[in-house]
Amino acid sequence: MRFSSNVKPFVLLLIVGIFLLLGYVHYSFFNERLNWVWCEASNRDIPVDEDQRNTRYVHYSFFNERLNWVWCEASNRDIPVDEDQRNTSLSKPIFRSRVQNIVSPERLLYNQPSVLVGRTDVMAVTPWLAPIVWQGTFDPDLVDIIYKSMNLTIATTVFAVGKYVRFLRDFLETAEKHFMVDFRVRYYVFTDRPDDVPSVNMSQGRHLSVIQVPGSNRWQEISARRMEIIQTAIERQISREADYIFCLDVDSKFHARWGAESLGRLVAVIHPWFYQATRDHFTYERRPASTAYIPMDEGDYYYAGAVFGGFVEDVYTLTKVCRNQLEEDARNSIEAAWQEESHLNRYLLYNKPSKLLSPEYQWDDTKTKTKEVKVIRFSTVIKNYAEIRPNV
Numbered sequence: 001m002r003f004s005s006n007v008k009p010f011v012l013l014l015i016v017g018i019f020l021l022l023g024y025v026h027y028s029f030f031n032e033r034l035n036w037v038w039c040e041a042s043n044r045d046i047p048v049d050e051d052q053r054n055t056r057y058v059h060y061s062f063f064n065e066r067l068n069w070v071w072c073e074a075s076n077r078d079i080p081v082d083e084d085q086r087n088t089s090l091s092k093p094i095f096r097s098r099v100q101n102i103v104s105p106e107r108l109l110y111n112q113p114s115v116l117v118g119r120t121d122v123m124a125v126t127p128w129l130a131p132i133v134w135q136g137t138f139d140p141d142l143v144d145i146i147y148k149s150m151n152l153t154i155a156t157t158v159f160a161v162g163k164y165v166r167f168l169r170d171f172l173e174t175a176e177k178h179f180m181v182d183f184r185v186r187y188y189v190f191t192d193r194p195d196d197v198p199s200v201n202m203s204q205g206r207h208l209s210v211i212q213v214p215g216s217n218r219w220q221e222i223s224a225r226r227m228e229i230i231q232t233a234i235e236r237q238i239s240r241e242a243d244y245i246f247c248l249d250v251d252s253k254f255h256a257r258w259g260a261e262s263l264g265r266l267v268a269v270i271h272p273w274f275y276q277a278t279r280d281h282f283t284y285e286r287r288p289a290s291t292a293y294i295p296m297d298e299g300d301y302y303y304a305g306a307v308f309g310g311f312v313e314d315v316y317t318l319t320k321v322c323r324n325q326l327e328e329d330a331r332n333s334i335e336a337a338w339q340e341e342s343h344l345n346r347y348l349l350y351n352k353p354s355k356l357l358s359p360e361y362q363w364d365d366t367k368t369k370t371k372e373v374k375v376i377r378f379s380t381v382i383k384n385y386a387e388i389r390p391n392v
Contacts (some may be wrong), residue, residue, distance in 0.1 A: 055069040066069055093239040095313040100150050110142045124374050126300070126356060132270070134358045138261045144182070147260035151186040154263075155242035155312065156234040157230055158250045160191040160223050162215055163388040167251045167381065169198040176203060178254035178377070186241055209237075222324050223305075223339040231319040246309035249380065252362075256377045264355030266310040266318070268348050272359040272367055274302035285342040290334050291325035296348060303348055304362045305341030306380060310354070318347055324340055 098323070118124070124137045131137070159257060160168045168189065179185070184205040189197055192215035197317040213229055216222045230247055244263055274282055279299035285292035302342060309315060319370060336342035363369075363379035 002041070007076045010332060016018070058265045062250075071346050080265055093235045093316070095239050095311075095316075096243050096312050102146055104146055105149070108142070108145060110139055113139075117208040122358070126352075128352050130352065130354050130356055132356045132358055133261050133361070135360060140257060140259055140261065143260045147263060148182065150242060150243075152263075153186060153242045154180050155186050155188060155238045155245040155246065157188045157190065157233065157238075157247045158391040159213075159222070159226060159229075160189055160193070160197070165191055166388075167383075169200065170253050170381070171248075171250050172198070172200040172208070174254035176200065176206070177356075180258070181257075183260070186238075188233060188238065190233075197378055197383045206387070220335065220339055223341075224330075224335070226340050227319045227326060227343070231316060231323055232314060234316045234319070239316070242312055245310065245312045245315050246307065247315065248378075249306035251383060252306065252378055252380050254378050256375050258361065258377050261271065262355070262357055262361065266313065266314045266348075266351070266353045267308065267345075267355045267357060268301075269357040269362040270303045270305040270309040270359055272362060272364050275359050276370075277302070282345075283337060284345055285336040285338075287334070289332065290336050291328050292305040292336040292344070292346045294346055298349065299345075300349060300352075301356065303341075303345050303353075305338065305344050307357065307362045307378070308344060318351070321347055 023123050026303045049369075075080065119136050122132070122134050124132050124134060126132060126188070158168070158171060168191075172187065175185075175187075181203075184319055187206070189208065189210050190213045191197060191210065194210050194212050196212050197208075200208070211233065213225075216225075226247075234245070246262075246267075269388045280296055280311075282294075282299055282302040284294040284299060284302070286296065287293060308318070308372055310318075322340060325343050325346070328341065358373070360373055360375055363373065363376045365382045
C-alpha cells in the first residue's frame with residue numbers, strides 16, 4: 001500500500017498511538033493481576049489471632065526473589081484461615097517492632113559522665129566493644145527514664161518442674177521488689193504442677209501465665225528440653241506479647257535492683273565461678289563428637305545457663321539453634337557436659353552477645369562475695385540437690 005507524503009506522518013502517529021494504548025492496557029492488566037497474586041496465601045501458613053481480625057500477613061515471591069512482608073487488607077481479598085491454623089506455630093514468627101532511638105527528656109538533670117573517672121578494678125567492655133555491666137558503670141535513673149519512654153514489655157521465663165516449684169514463691173516475690181520495677185513484665189511459668197503455683201500479688205502492668213509441661217525422671221532431660229520449650233512458647237505466644245525476654249532459673253532470688261541497664265539485643269551473664277579463670281579451666285564441652293564442642297584454645301568467657309536474654313527475635317534464634325544441636329547430639333547418643341549451658345556457650349562464642357552482665361546478676365550463695373562484686377542483684381540459693389533432683 002502506498003501513502004502520499006502528506007498522509008505518512010499521520011499514519012506513523014496512529015501506529016505509535018496504538019502501541020502506546022496496547023502497552024497501557026497490558027500494564028494495567030498485569031499490575032492488577034500481580035496485586036491478586038501477591039495476596040495469595042497458598043504458599044505459606046498465615047497466623048491470625050484476635051488482634052488480627054482485619055489484617056492478614058502474607059509472604060510472596062516474585063521472579064524467584066524473596067521480598068518483604070506486605071499488608072493485604074481483608075476487605076480486598078478474603079484469606080481463609082481455619083481453626084487449626086490459629087494454633088499452628090511458624091518456623092519464623094512475627095515479632096514486635098523494637099528498634100528505637102535512645103532519647104533523653106529535655107531538662108533531665110544527672111551527674112556529668114566522665115571519660116577519666118570510673119571503675120578501674122574491672123573490665124567494662126569486651127574486645128568486640130560490648131559493655132560489661134557492673135555497679136558504678138551506669139546511671140540507673142537515667143537508664144530507666146530513657147527505656148520507660150519506649151513503652152516496652154519484658155517477658156520472663158522460668159521453669160518450676162518437679163520439686164523446683166517450691167522455689168517459685170521467693171523468685172516471684174523478690175522479682176516484684178527488684179526486677180524491672182515500673183516496667184511491664186510478663187512471667188511465663190513452665191511447670192508440671194500448675195496447682196502448686198503460688199498466688200503472688202503483682203504490681204500494675206505485670207502478669208503471670210502458667211504453661212503446663214511434662215515432668216521427667218532425669219533432671220538432665222528437663223534441662224535439655226528447656227531450649228525447645230522456650231522456642232515453642234516464643235512462636236505461639238511470647239513473640240506477640242513482649243519486646244525483650246529474659247530466661248532465668250527458678251532456684252534463685254533477687255536481692256537488689258535489676259533494671260533497664262540489662263536490656264540489649266543479645267545478653268549473657270558471666271558465670272560467678274569462672275570470671276577469674278582462664279579459658280583452659282572453663283567447663284566447655286571438649287569432645288569433638290558433640291555439637292557443643294569448643295577447642296581448648298578458644299573461648300571468651302564462661303556464661304551461666306541460668307540467665308540469658310535480649311530481643312525476643314534474637315533469643316528465638318538462639319533457642320532454635322541450641323535445640324537443633326541438642327537433638328543432633330541425642331541422635332548420636334551423646335549428652336553435652338552441662339546440657340543446654342554447654343550449647344549456650346558454644347552459640348555465644350560464635351554469635352557474640354551485645355551486652356554482658358557481670359556476676360552481680362548471677363551470684364551463687366555458696367560462694368563468698370569478692371571485692372569486685374559491689375552488690376549482689378540475683379543469686380542461686382543454697383539447696384540439697386540430692387533431695388530436689390529426681391535422679392541424683
